[in-house]
Amino acid sequence: MVLNKKMLRVGYSSALVAMMASLAACGGGSQTATPDAGTTETAAGSELSGTVLVDGSSTVFPISEAMAEEFGTANPGVAVTVGVSGTGGGFKKFCAGETDITGASRPISQEEIDLCAEAGIEYIELPIALDGLTVVVNPENDFAECLTVDELLTIWEPDAQDKIKNWNQVRADFPDAPLGLYGPGTDSGTYDFFMDAIGADGESRGDYTASEDDNVIVQGVSGDTNGLGFFGLAYFTENQDRLKAVAIDSGNGTCVEPSAETVADGTYVPLARPEFIYVKQSVAEDPAIAAFVNFYISPDNAGLVDEVGYVKLPEEINEKVITRFENKTVGSVFEGGSPIGVKLEEVL
Amino acid sequence: MTPLSSQAKPLDAGWDIEQKEVLNALGRRQGVDTGFSLLALSAVIFSLFVLVVLLADVLIDGVPVLSWNFLTSFPSRKAETAGIVSALVGTIWVMVLVALVTFPIGVGAGIFLEEFVPDSWLARAIEINISNLAGVPSIIYGLLGLQVFVRILFPITQGRTVLAGALTLALLVLPIVIIATREALRAIPGSLRQAGFALGATRWQVIRSHIFPLALPGILTGVILALSRAIGETAPLITIGALTYIPFLPELSLRGLQSPFTVLPIQIFNWVSRPQADFHALAAGAIIVLMVILLLMNATAIYLRNRFQK
Numbered sequence: 022m023v024l025n026k027k028m029l030r031v032g033y034s035s036a037l038v039a040m041m042a043s044l045a046a047c048g049g050g051s052q053t054a055t056p057d058a059g060t061t062e063t064a065a066g067s068e069l070s071g072t073v074l075v076d077g078s079s080t081v082f083p084i085s086e087a088m089a090e091e092f093g094t095a096n097p098g099v100a101v102t103v104g105v106s107g108t109g110g111g112f113k114k115f116c117a118g119e120t121d122i123t124g125a126s127r128p129i130s131q132e133e134i135d136l137c138a139e140a141g142i143e144y145i146e147l148p149i150a151l152d153g154l155t156v157v158v159n160p161e162n163d164f165a166e167c168l169t170v171d172e173l174l175t176i177w178e179p180d181a182q183d184k185i186k187n188w189n190q191v192r193a194d195f196p197d198a199p200l201g202l203y204g205p206g207t208d209s210g211t212y213d214f215f216m217d218a219i220g221a222d223g224e225s226r227g228d229y230t231a232s233e234d235d236n237v238i239v240q241g242v243s244g245d246t247n248g249l250g251f252f253g254l255a256y257f258t259e260n261q262d263r264l265k266a267v268a269i270d271s272g273n274g275t276c277v278e279p280s281a282e283t284v285a286d287g288t289y290v291p292l293a294r295p296e297f298i299y300v301k302q303s304v305a306e307d308p309a310i311a312a313f314v315n316f317y318i319s320p321d322n323a324g325l326v327d328e329v330g331y332v333k334l335p336e337e338i339n340e341k342v343i344t345r346f347e348n349k350t351v352g353s354v355f356e357g358g359s360p361i362g363v364k365l366e367e368v369l
Numbered sequence: 370m371t372p373l374s375s376q377a378k379p380l381d382a383g384w385d386i387e388q389k390e391v392l393n394a395l396g397r398r399q400g401v402d403t404g405f406s407l408l409a410l411s412a413v414i415f416s417l418f419v420l421v422v423l424l425a426d427v428l429i430d431g432v433p434v435l436s437w438n439f440l441t442s443f444p445s446r447k448a449e450t451a452g453i454v455s456a457l458v459g460t461i462w463v464m465v466l467v468a469l470v471t472f473p474i475g476v477g478a479g480i481f482l483e484e485f486v487p488d489s490w491l492a493r494a495i496e497i498n499i500s501n502l503a504g505v506p507s508i509i510y511g512l513l514g515l516q517v518f519v520r521i522l523f524p525i526t527q528g529r530t531v532l533a534g535a536l537t538l539a540l541l542v543l544p545i546v547i548i549a550t551r552e553a554l555r556a557i558p559g560s561l562r563q564a565g566f567a568l569g570a571t572r573w574q575v576i577r578s579h580i581f582p583l584a585l586p587g588i589l590t591g592v593i594l595a596l597s598r599a600i601g602e603t604a605p606l607i608t609i610g611a612l613t614y615i616p617f618l619p620e621l622s623l624r625g626l627q628s629p630f631t632v633l634p635i636q637i638f639n640w641v642s643r644p645q646a647d648f649h650a651l652a653a654g655a656i657i658v659l660m661v662i663l664l665l666m667n668a669t670a671i672y673l674r675n676r677f678q679k
Contacts, residue, residue, distance in 0.1 A: 103614035
């Protein structure tokens with residue numbers, strides 16, 4: 022019994038010692054971040070303290086993480102934490118009052134508006150970046166240079182299931198080659214947006230290779246000479262040697278290549294989309310949270326958006342976003358609808 | 370042709386059988402034997418091969434990013450400066466708590482069920498239920514943890530914190546610990562117990578001074594196996610709301626228990642799904658760290674087992 026008591030003590034204390042040792046060891050390195058990008062608010066913000074709870078879309082996460090990192094360097098007293106619950110999961114927490122800011126890769130939906138209203142949560146909707154959904158094919162594919170939105174609809178609509186299986190069914194002069202389809206899973210905001218944008222009403226055929234991890238789609242299309250897939254622009258930019266982007270003809274006869282420029286100047290339609298953050302109105306006056314949001318939407322820090330692979334907002338729109346936050350304008354300009362065809366500059 | 374089985378003959382009548390035939394039959398039997406062992410061997414080689422390929426792939430990608438900085442830096446948008454300190458510390462916090470919670474409860478429950486409860490339909494019903502619980506998908510425990518530990522017990526856990534995460538994982542691995550404890554106790558011969566009782570020892574004395582120390586190596590193995598499962602879990606922690614980016618560490622006190630946290634599997638998942646290849650290398654590095662922790666845990670278990678086996 023002595024043995025057994027001793028063992029327990031040894032076990033517990035060695036576990037505690039291990040924990041403390043590693044915590045102590047790690048504590049030393051916690052100040053390693055280096056200030057280097059737009060830290061304009063340093064002087065004013067360094068006195069701030071508090072916490073900012075950010076959650077939401079995995080698409081917006083890299084931007085929020087970059088902002089939190091730089092903001093934290095400038096304001097060591099403010100702890101900004103970022104979670105990833107997806108756009109829908111993020112809104113659930115946000116409307117339950119559990120988070121201050123939630124990222125979204127689509128505007129708030131009607132159900133979510135109702136949910137927030139029920140809980141009495143008012144929000145300020147702020148577009149923070151643009152992304153262009155990119156349709157990609159294998160580099161060996163030399164015929165699909167440009168696809169029209171109608172052709173994309175032919176490929177992806179629910180009725181295409183078990184029928185459209187060959188490239189020559191998409192356009193008569195395409196070769197007789199089997200069509201291999203890859204795309205995000207039905208839960209993702211990217212899927213919703215794409216299907217809405219091509220006119221498939223948010224629904225698609227079910228017989229394609231779906232993955233929540235866009236890198237799997239990259240793998241799939243780069244390994245299938247007849248493959249076709251779609252995802253955010255950053256995944257194409259990082260894999261240009263393995264994939265070829267398809268230009269999109271929105272119906273007016275001009276083919277537009279996806280790129281940071283065409284997304285920013287509004288010519289890449291209809292697959293360019295805004296990314297959002299929603300700020301809880303009741304905490305928007307909180308000094309730490311206000312400072313973080315101002316940092317997030319400041320044009321000085323827009324470089325961070327580019328750096329993580331998204332397209333920063335054009336200046337005119339960015340100014341309107343800043344005004345919107347200054348005025349603490351609540352509500353969604355999309356009123357539960359889809360952002361397709363909506364010109365941000367006009368609605369803000 | 371089948372004289373052996375056809376009818377009994379006097380032994381001295383001699384065998385009506387060709388030696389060649391016997392050797393043939395023997396050869397066939399041995400052939401089947403060799404064939405089966407080759408089949409079994411190829412199964413081993415195949416699984417080892419897959420493991421080696423996986424390990425090699427991870428090591429090739431991950432070793433170059435391993436450095437002291439990698440272990441002591443917070444995550445960053447820049448792959449060169451990004452590190453895993455918040456995830457590493459979070460994992461250690463959670464695992465230590467899980468161990469502290471599951472060991473007394475799991476082992477206690479196992480001892481009670483094995484040594485104190487008489488064999489009855491109720492005991493059997495509990496046993497079946499615990500076995501079933503061990504097979505419940507981890508996401509279900511995440512949902513349970515979200516409701517019970519994050520929401521109902523909010524005053525204690527303060528929501529989506531280290532404590533809530535550890536308690537959720539503890540629930541997840543408790544059935545494994547209980548089952549392992551019971552099996553270890555069952556392996557102790559009943560004669561030892563009877564000898565103790567015969568000498569007038571109470572049940573408590575018999576268990577405390579004889580049964581438990583003897584079963585301890587087996588129990589420890591079970592506990593470590595359970596912890597090894599917990600350390601790789603992502604789904605239940607995402608469900609209860611573990612974060613992904615945290616620029617600070619939980620403080621080393623009771624209040625640290627109520628701190629938001631992240632763990633290595635979540636960090637790995639996040640990096641793997643980034644478009645930039647540099648982050649994939651970071652994920653591989655974090656996988657190596659996670660594996661090293663796992664191996665250290667197993668090594669500790671083997672060490673303790675050998676020590677107490679004496």
